[in-house]
Amino acid sequence: MIDSREKQIIDFIQKAGECSSKEIFDEIELSVSYATVKRLLTKLISLNYISTKGQGKGTKYLISPAFKVIQPIDVDKYYEKEIDERQIKEKFNFQIIQDVLSKHNVFTESELGKLDKLQKIFHHNISQLSAAEYKREFERLAIDLSWKSSQIEGNTYSLLETERLLKEKETAAGKTKEEAVMLLNHKDALDFIIETRDYLNPLSVSKIEDIHSILVKELDVERNLRKRRVGISGTNYKPLDNQFQIAEALKDTCDLINKKSSAFEKALLALVLISYIQPFMDGNKRTARIVSNAILMSEKACPLSFRTVDSIDYKKAMLLFYEQNNISNFKAIFINQFEFAVDTYF
Numbered sequence: 356m357i358d359s360r361e362k363q364i365i366d367f368i369q370k371a372g373e374c375s376s377k378e379i380f381d382e383i384e385l386s387v388s389y390a391t392v393k394r395l396l397t398k399l400i401s402l403n404y405i406s407t408k409g410q411g412k413g414t415k416y417l418i419s420p421a422f423k424v425i426q427p428i429d430v431d432k433y434y435e436k437e438i439d440e441r442q443i444k445e446k447f448n449f450q451i452i453q454d455v456l457s458k459h460n461v462f463t464e465s466e467l468g469k470l471d472k473l474q475k476i477f478h479h480n481i482s483q484l485s486a487a488e489y490k491r492e493f494e495r496l497a498i499d500l501s502w503k504s505s506q507i508e509g510n511t512y513s514l515l516e517t518e519r520l521l522k523e524k525e526t527a528a529g530k531t532k533e534e535a536v537m538l539l540n541h542k543d544a545l546d547f548i549i550e551t552r553d554y555l556n557p558l559s560v561s562k563i564e565d566i567h568s569i570l571v572k573e574l575d576v577e578r579n580l581r582k583r584r585v586g587i588s589g590t591n592y593k594p595l596d597n598q599f600q601i602a603e604a605l606k607d608t609c610d611l612i613n614k615k616s617s618a619f620e621k622a623l624l625a626l627v628l629i630s631y632i633q634p635f636m637d638g639n640k641r642t643a644r645i646v647s648n649a650i651l652m653s654e655k656a657c658p659l660s661f662r663t664v665d666s667i668d669y670k671k672a673m674l675l676f677y678e679q680n681n682i683s684n685f686k687a688i689f690i691n692q693f694e695f696a697v698d699t700y701f
Contacts, residue, residue, distance in 0.1 A: 618654030
């Protein structure tokens with residue numbers, strides 16, 4: 356989060372447009388030295404909240420195009436307004452993929468440093484495991500992921516019931532067949548990823564469709580890319596309804612992800628953008644979670660189970676991206692769940 360001084364600087368630049376550090380120092384009411392203002396500007400640049408133009412004494416500061424995507428937003432305050440009161444981006448924004456995310460990183464250097472440190476711990480931990488032990492740990496994570504991913508979509512199986520189903524093929528009393536199939540399909544998708552670890556590298560539209568097909572097998576869900584409109588409960592955001600534009604947006608997403616160098620950024624973008632595009636009639640967020648994990652695993656990074664995510668918090672963070680194209684809360688979930696996975700599994 357940014358402090359009050361940093362917020363004042365950002366607010367001033369937003370109002371004034373391009374301005375020098377001297378103009379910022381002279382115009383805003385901060386009881387700090389000019390050197391402190393310069394340090395605050397340097398920090399805001401490192402966070403990708405502002406950018407610079409020119410050099411030396413001619414340097415001007417301006418709001419980064421990535422600022423609206425990554426700026427911290429108080430999600431609880433945001434949802435104090437009811438659905439029809441919120442000022443949102445109702446239509447799909449191609450520019451967020453083609454321009455902003457293609458030119459800017461969503462993680463700060465500090466955040467990537469934390470993720471890299473956790474990744475080293477993960478590599479150390481798995482280096483101590485035998486093949487059988489690694490398989491056992493992955494099965495534990497796969498059960499947790501299958502349960503949580505399904506729970507987010509309304510599945511009522513408990514974690515214990517999920518474990519019994521996936522290990523012993525024993526269905527739970529009082530549950531529907533569709534709920535069991537959803538969970539078993541998650542396990543099949545994860546098994547497929549383990550067997551063909553590099554299948555989604557590079558990512559393509561057809562490969563995303565393949566993962567979706569596994570996840571909706573034997574469920575009353577259409578395969579292949581959507582040809583008609585779909586609505587999303589809880590928001591006035593309207594996804595694309597033209598199949599050619601849907602295919603274009605998904606291809607742009609694949610191209611964007613394939614060009615990124617960080618495994619973490621690739622995985623986060625897959626998680627958010629596949630959900631944002633809603634390329635299928637159903638199963639979009641499930642597909643996004645599996646594709647995201649497949650990317651992490653192909654890059655030898657620790658996969659995520661999302662086990663400790665509150666389903667409502669997950670949906671709120673996702674809707675925030677739909678409505679404002681802001682990734683800050685979802686990024687926090689991703690970092691938190693990566694840390695949990697490294698601490699808990701393997």
